Amino acid sequence: MNSELMNMAIAKFFDFYKSEVEGEQIDENNVVLSFPIHFSGFHRIEITVTQSGPDLFIISDGAKTLEELHDAGYAVESKLKKRLETISRAAQIRIVHEYLVSESNAASLGSAIQRFVEATKTIGDAYLVQRPSPPKDSNLVNQVAEYLSSQQVLFQIRRPLQGKIEKHLIDFYFPPNGVPGLALSVMGNPSRMAAEAWAFKSSDIKMVNERTKMGIVYDDTEATESSKSILVGIADISVASSEIPTLKNSLQSIGILKED
């Protein structure tokens, strides 16, 4: 019974696939095949199979994969091309101009087509699946700026600050003036990587600005536990976006704002 079910499922799958794969003969040496496998732009994967010798076949994508990337808004420059070449190489595919290209003999043509389609789909999955764009920092920056203005705090916006290794751009800077200074950054998308980068920035600035405290305002709806622990652990003052009014207490604690 079980093997009957298996045979039936496989047969049905092959029937479906046979009915869905479409072909178009271009000339006696070239055929285009269309597979029921889609890029995220909902275009089917189409490949060209060319017989260029008695036992030599060229499989190519008609430059459609890179065209899809281009249509999806990716700048297909050398860096992305190198990445695509790495993905393709695993499936023995080369990128020639804008084409994905593979070669095969008659005996392995079936598996070569399967491998080619799979690699094309992988590139589509890796680059074409629509991802929500990360939340912009700007809204949170505006909120913090408005709050600081309402508290009548004088601050400098987007000021470069020299660290020991390199220069860093700070969202809000309060220069030391009888009280410690504060370099306050705003992070709208606090991924772990962003938190680690900020931790580096923080320690680099502190190495040459001993009197400057490091502060962070982060979007707590987007923060993971690990990124939160890095930010809170490193910062002299850290404030979650849902608690911006507590920024007042933090500024008071380091003397930038006077106690009420």
Added chain:
Amino acid sequence: MAKPPITRYTVDALVNARKYAVRVKKNTLESKDPKHGELLMLFEIRRVDSPAVDLVLEFRGRVMKAALPGVASTLYPSASLIWYGQRIRCLDHKIVHDVKEDGIVCGRIKGWHEHFWTDADGDDAVRPADPPVKNCDLHAIIAWCSKKWNIEGIQERGGLFDE
């Protein structure tokens, strides 16, 4: 001009309105080594009744430059109308294109088809090219789209011959 909501109603109204090509923004048809292998014509489009209003509307006609010796070219030209960076109409060719309605695949179209904007499927919605596309060169495709999408002056502005 404030960005209008892109709905089927607003898109259809815009497509049906009489429009004209204001200027050529880009033309790489004569380029020997085009970027990304793409030969492209890009026009800024405005409404005939509001020539001073920038609609942020572009018409793009393009074809990839064939580059693989020994392999038959399957590169068909395509043309699209782009509103605020969003494709709202497109004429292109695929061996087969699945037809999607409300997110569900419900049929197939072979060959030339027109993408149109719907509220449920965005620009994934497709229908067969009507009238059928007779010639497959870029000039013919641009002429088809100019007529269908009510855009005047593209051939004249782009230095193309009328089909």
